[in-house]
Structure formats: structure tokens, C-alpha cells
Amino acid sequence: MPSRIRILAGKSARFLYRRLPLPLPLRWRIKSFFYRHLGLFLKNSANYRQWLIQTGALRPDSAWFSGSATVPPQSMLDIDEENLAPSKASADEPVRLIAFYLPQYHPIPENDRWWGKGFTEWTNVTKATPNFAGHPQPRLPADLGFYDLRVPEVRDEQAALARQYGIHGFCYYYYWFAGKRLLNRPLDEVVHSGDPDFPFCVCWANENWSRRWDGLHADILIAQQHSDEDDLNFIKTLEPALRDRRYIRVNDRPLLLVYRIGLLPDPSRTAAIWRRYSREAGLGDLYLAAVQSFGAADDPRGFGFDAAVEFPPHAMAVLAERPARMLNPNFQGMFYDYAATAEVFMNRPAAPYPLFRTAMPSWDNTARRQDASEIFLNATPEYYERWLRQLVERTRRNRPDHERLVFINAWNEWAEGNYLEPDQQFGHRYLEATRNAIGR
Numbered sequence: 157m158p159s160r161i162r163i164l165a166g167k168s169a170r171f172l173y174r175r176l177p178l179p180l181p182l183r184w185r186i187k188s189f190f191y192r193h194l195g196l197f198l199k200n201s202a203n204y205r206q207w208l209i210q211t212g213a214l215r216p217d218s219a220w221f222s223g224s225a226t227v228p229p230q231s232m233l234d235i236d237e238e239n240l241a242p243s244k245a246s247a248d249e250p251v252r253l254i255a256f257y258l259p260q261y262h263p264i265p266e267n268d269r270w271w272g273k274g275f276t277e278w279t280n281v282t283k284a285t286p287n288f289a290g291h292p293q294p295r296l297p298a299d300l301g302f303y304d305l306r307v308p309e310v311r312d313e314q315a316a317l318a319r320q321y322g323i324h325g326f327c328y329y330y331y332w333f334a335g336k337r338l339l340n341r342p343l344d345e346v347v348h349s350g351d352p353d354f355p356f357c358v359c360w361a362n363e364n365w366s367r368r369w370d371g372l373h374a375d376i377l378i379a380q381q382h383s384d385e386d387d388l389n390f391i392k393t394l395e396p397a398l399r400d401r402r403y404i405r406v407n408d409r410p411l412l413l414v415y416r417i418g419l420l421p422d423p424s425r426t427a428a429i430w431r432r433y434s435r436e437a438g439l440g441d442l443y444l445a446a447v448q449s450f451g452a453a454d455d456p457r458g459f460g461f462d463a464a465v466e467f468p469p470h471a472m473a474v475l476a477e478r479p480a481r482m483l484n485p486n487f488q489g490m491f492y493d494y495a496a497t498a499e500v501f502m503n504r505p506a507a508p509y510p511l512f513r514t515a516m517p518s519w520d521n522t523a524r525r526q527d528a529s530e531i532f533l534n535a536t537p538e539y540y541e542r543w544l545r546q547l548v549e550r551t552r553r554n555r556p557d558h559e560r561l562v563f564i565n566a567w568n569e570w571a572e573g574n575y576l577e578p579d580q581q582f583g584h585r586y587l588e589a590t591r592n593a594i595g596r
Contacts, residue, residue, distance in 0.1 A: 249557035252324035255567035289481035315352035325355030334381035359413035427460030463510035520573030541589035
């Protein structure tokens with residue numbers, strides 16, 4: 157009988173929760189309050205366990221989730237960034253905002269072969285059509301237009317715009333495939349020319365390129381081939397960038413990100429090869445950061461890395477109801493609630509390792525996957541500003557001065573509807589929200 161009562165009580169609670177006349181973000185905060193304070197009484201609830209996963213407090217393969225442990229580790233319930241000891245560094249030390257930067261805006265021979273003559277990211281962007289009534293597609297640029305990153309004046313304008321609105325630097329995606337580099341011209345020209353005079357770092361986008369734009373093993377266009385020799389050659393090609401005075405450093409160490417360290421056969425060995433070469437070349441020790449993409453949430457120090465970087469919306473997205481008026485009968489994608497997802501990331505428990513926080517302006521990859529896209533509803537500059545402001549404040553309060561970095565995903569991911577650059581819908585509002593959040 158008690159078990160039946162619990163089941164009935166759970167169903168009743170879910171029924172009432174779903175019908176609360178409140179916005180989804182507020183309902184999420186109410187749920188989180190009860191789960192934090194009543195978690196031990198709900199340990200057998202699948203919804204409670206899913207909430208722990210979404211907030212980053214529990215991994216799906218943990219002993220507690222699988223049932224071999226009966227009580228969640230206390231660290232899941234007690235960690236709170238607000239209660240961390242404040243940094244000894246000066247509270248006036250600024251937080252550096254770093255925006256991920258996509259170089260896919262100029263033609264290359266490989267894309268000509270795979271996608272058609274003249275293909276760039278804009279090719280997908282302009283083909284997108286609405287999947288439901290009120291769906292803002294296609295997303296079209298405003299001030300900068302359909303730019304070509306081979307043009308230095310474009311790169312100058314991007315840097316000037318970013319600086320004006322509080323962005324400290326760009327993190328360029330770097331495409332390396334066993335000695336083959338793709339889309340490297342914009343970064344190469346930035347390094348060789350010295351312009352624009354704007355900080356930058358690099359993130360190795362180390363997954364396969366596939367025809368589905370998902371980095372998986374189906375329909376591979378170009379694949380990774382890992383070896384010690386390849387690791388060494390990779391870091392050698394980056395040496396000119398790492399030596400550049402504009403290159404972003406953490407505690408005077410060049411910052412290098414890896415998008416998916418789980419794809420490296422032996423991340424610790426790769427890190428050791430890179431560090432050894434960097435020291436011997438007079439570059440100093442690297443500061444290696446693992447991007448938390450595709451559910452990667454382990455302590456990066458166990459893999460020879462120094463820190464991790466959040467990567468929303470991966471791992472903690474909150475589902476939303478399907479819009480009532482669908483226009484695309486072939487749509488098989490997913491809908492998520494942006495504001496509720498922002499709440500999950502904002503309220504994520506502090507990690508027991510160095511973690512750089514990240515905010516996301518919006519997300520809608522209809523341009524890449526029309527019938528199977530992932531669309532975040534309710535994304536607005538106001539919600540984004542709230543999210544970013546909280547990350548900036550926590551970083552300023554809790555991180556040492558040299559580790560005061562916050563990332564933004566992204567500066568110009570147009571085909572994923574994820575960008576700060578001015579568009580025809582919002583103009584400069586996302587950039588203004590960025591400047592407001594950083595307090596400038």
C-alpha cells in the first residue's frame with residue numbers, strides 16, 4: 157500500500173506541476189527548490205534522477221543511478237557556488253569574455269567537392285524555411301552582411317564590434333585531420349598580418365567531418381587519425397599562433413581548448429606530448445581545457461588537462477512542448493525551452509575542478525537540418541543577459557584573477573542560430589545584452 161500511495165502522490169504532483177499557471181523557467185525553479193530539499197525522500201524517483209543529471213550533479217553511469225548505491229553522494233546536494241570561499245584576488249580584476257568563432261565563411265576546394273561550388277556557411281543559412289508558425293527562419297545578417305572571411309576588412313569590423321560590446325577575444329575553431337588543415341586561412345592571416353589587434357585562442361574541433369554535421373561515423377567526409385606523430389605535428393603547426401602577443405593566456409600560459417577529448421585514444425599522452433614540445437620550444441607550459449561537449453563531464457585533470465569549459469546546450473537542455481501550428485509535415489526534430497535551460501545552467505552546482513562557465517545566445521540549427529533540427533524556443537536577449545550576468549558575477553566573485561574567463565557560444569554560428577553578430581530580427585540587442593552583463 158505505501159508504494160501505491162507514493163506512486164499516486166507522484167502522479168498527482170506531476171499533474172499539478174504541469175498545470176501551474178506560471179512560466180516554465182519559474183516552474184523549473186520551484187521544482188529545483190523541492191528536489192534540493194527533499195531529495196533523500198525522492199531517491200527512487202526517475203524524475204529526480206533525471207533532474208540530477210540535467211543539473212550536472214549525477215552522471216547516467218554512476219553507481220547511484222544504476223541502483224548499486226542507495227543514497228546519492230552528499231556532494232550532489234551540498235555544493236553551491238554561492239558558498240564557495242571568495243577569491244583572494246582583487247574584486248576589480250575584470251572578467252574576460254571569450255566568444256567561440258567559426259571560420260566557415262569562405263569557400264575551400266574540399267567544400268566545393270562535398271557540397272557544391274562556392275559553398276560556405278551562408279549557403280545553408282539562406283536555404284532555411286520556417287518549421288512552425290512564427291518560426292524566425294531564415295536568420296539573416298544585418299550590419300556585416302553575407303561576409304567573406306578572406307577579406308581583412310571584415311575581420312577588422314568583427315573585432316571592432318566585439319570590442320565595442322565587451323568581448324575580450326575570439327576562440328577560433330581549428331580543423332586538423334592528420335596533417336590536413338581546413339578553413340585555416342582566416343586564422344593564418346590574422347597571425348601573419350598582426351591584424352586585427354584583438355586577443356584570440358584556439359579550440360581544436362577534433363571530431364570527424366560528416367555529411368550530417370554531427371561529427372559521428374556515418375557519411376564521413378574526412379576523419380581523424382591519431383598517433384604520437386600526429387599529436388606532435390599538430391602542436392607544431394600552432395606554434396606561430398601560440399607565440400603571438402595577442403594569444404590568450406591563463407596565468408601566463410597559452411590557453412588551448414579541445415572540443416572532444418573523449419575521441420583522443422589517450423588524452424593524457426597527447427597532453428604530455430604537447431606540454432613537452434611547448435616547454436622545449438620556449439612557449440612555456442600550456443593551459444589545456446577540455447570542452448564539455450556531448451556529455452563529457454569528468455574531471456579533466458584526470459586526463460592531463462587543467463580545466464573544463466561548459467558548452468551549452470549540450471547535456472542539460474530542457475524539453476519544451478511542440479508548437480501548436482506546425483508548417484513542416486516532415487519535421488522529426490526536437491524542441492527545447494531556452495529560458496528553462498538557462499536556469500539549469502545558471503543553477504548548476506559548482507564543479508570540484510576548474511570550470512569555465514559558458515552562456516549561449518540562442519540555438520536553432522534548422523539551416524543545417526531542416527527536418528531534424530533542434531530548436532530552442534523563447535530565446536531572447538533579455539534571458540541571455542540574465543544568464544551571462546550571473547556567470548560573470550560568479551566568476552568575478554569565486555575565481556582567481558587569472559582564471560576569470562567566461563565563454564560565449566558563439567560569436568557567429570549562423571547555421572545553428574547561435575550568434576552575437578547583428579541580425580535583421582534583433583539588430584544589436586544581443587551585443588547590448590553582452591555589454592550590460594559585463595557591466596560596461
